Amino acid sequence: xxxxxxxxxxxxxxxxxxxxxxxxxxxxxxxxxxxxxxxxxxxxxxxxxxxxxxxxxxxxxxxxxxxxxxxxxxxxxxxxxxxxxxxxxxxxxxxxxxxxxxxxxxxxxxxxxx
Amino acid sequence: xxxxxxxxxxxxxxxxxxxxxxxxxxxxxxxxxxxxxxxxxxxxxxxxxxxxxxxxxxxxxxxxxxxxxxxxxxxxxxxxxxxxxxxxxxxxxxxxxxxxxxxxxxxxxxxx
Numbered sequence: 550x551x552x553x554x555x556x557x558x559x560x561x562x563x564x565x566x567x568x569x570x571x572x573x574x575x576x577x578x579x580x581x582x583x584x585x586x587x588x589x590x591x592x593x594x595x596x597x598x599x600x601x602x603x604x605x606x607x608x609x610x611x612x613x614x615x616x617x618x619x620x621x622x623x624x625x626x627x628x629x630x631x632x633x634x635x636x637x638x639x640x641x642x643x644x645x646x647x648x649x650x651x652x653x654x655x656x657x658x659x660x661x662x663x
Numbered sequence: 664x665x666x667x668x669x670x671x672x673x674x675x676x677x678x679x680x681x682x683x684x685x686x687x688x689x690x691x692x693x694x695x696x697x698x699x700x701x702x703x704x705x706x707x708x709x710x711x712x713x714x715x716x717x718x719x720x721x722x723x724x725x726x727x728x729x730x731x732x733x734x735x736x737x738x739x740x741x742x743x744x745x746x747x748x749x750x751x752x753x754x755x756x757x758x759x760x761x762x763x764x765x766x767x768x769x770x771x772x773x774x775x
Contacts, residue, residue, distance in 0.1 A: 584763075597762055655706050
């Protein structure tokens with residue numbers, strides 16, 4: 550069974566540009582989470598989907614970030630326009646149960662904004 | 664707000680040494696507690712978990728006990744190997760729609 554996959558693995562963009570990150574959860578997992586790790590800091594929760602519905606997006610930094618999960622399968626996280634402080638590693642995780650137990654993580658997308 | 668605190672390292676040990684990585688948390692109520700491990704070039708993997716006080720999680724020779732009285736979940740291993748070199752993250756989940764709350768991660772280096 551395939552694990553959680555993320556694309557791209559690494560993205561380098563200039564300040565002001567737009568970037569879209571993609572996450573494909575494990576097939577059949579209704580719960581999908583986005584997290585971000587900024588250099589030297591903790592991995593921070595961004596938001597949680599159950600199927601296509603956003604459950605909690607309290608961790609989203611600001612309105613430059615837009616997450617979608619159309620059809621309840623893969624998810625995208627768009628940053629528009631990107632700022633320098635958006636640089637970091639963006640992780641996606643999925644789980645088959647409600648909540649935090651047994652979350653399976655993808656390898657992450659390293660975003661560098663110059 | 665709620666948080667997880669762990670020693671940051673890097674922690675460097677010789678092979679077969681005893682390992683302890685400290686983790687403490689603040690929370691309202693009784694969260695579930697986790698240790699995740701990230702090997703070089705890979706994503707985070709769940710190493711072990713405990714869902715209530717006095718539970719002991721164990722996997723691959725690693726152990727951690729949920730201590731409510733000290734709000735701790737320290738990770739231990741009796742004899743580390745070079746292949747244990749990785750970054751270890753302590754995390755908690757308080758329930759509901761929230762995601763996990765992580766510590767900053769501890770970089771562990773095991774030398775032959």
